[in-house]
Amino acid sequence: MADEKRTKRKKTAGRKPKKDPAVFRYSIKFTSEENGRFEILFQKSGLRYRARYIKMKALDEASKVIKIDPATTDFYIRLTNFYHQFQAIGNNYNQVVKAVKTNFGDKRAFVLLRKLEKETVELVIVSRQIVALINEYKEKYLNTHLPD
Template sequence: MTQISGKGGHRPKTDPSVNRYVVRFNAEENARFLAMFDRSGLESKGAFIKNFIFQKPFKVYTIDENTRVFIDKLSSFNSLFRTLGVSYDNVVKTLRENFTEKKAMSALYKLEKLTIELVKVNSEIVALAQKFDEQWSLKSR
């Protein structure tokens, strides 16, 4: 009987899972079960139940839409600052090449005021990001 017959098909398992159990849930319990199953990210409900019963660890990934939007906005600010830095360098270079010293200095003075405002906005963004990080780390505990 240990020989495999030549009929084809799958090889028989050495330890087949033949024992089955039935669990019935009411509507509320089923909703809770499905919510837990969705958070687990596992492919089948049977695998989820086995892991849960035998306390095998599995990871639960949750996606907070507000966090994603916040991170996207921070990323766009970062690219905006890079763009502004390049534009700033180009403006200073153009001013020095094409204008008299007096006109260039007045334009640079205006540019300096705008840069100071930009730095203030940047510090507000950093403070907001730190506040968000503190709140998020409190939620994850």
């Protein structure tokens, strides 16, 4: 009778049993050259565990490698800031032209708008230099051409 009570009790201690307890293990051997290539590919994958990387490659799951270049990110942020500054300049330009036309006579408005036009030409030159620098950066540092 004591044996029946012991068998009816639930086990409360220990680890919970797995749903699929079958585990199959495989081993592979690499030469030093193969191991070097494997380590490089593993690090590029961004995974934390080598076993998951091997399983992913063995079962033909697609792997994605995402590279984040801090210099390119910084360049993009600064370029975005330039864009916002040019938008602000464009808004201010329209407001200035409207204010000059409404608040000043024709002669005075003409003189002021002439000065504004000279500054605008300088701004166009600077914007062209920025575009040239962007194109130079793309050619030198961004890998726009993917290998076949």
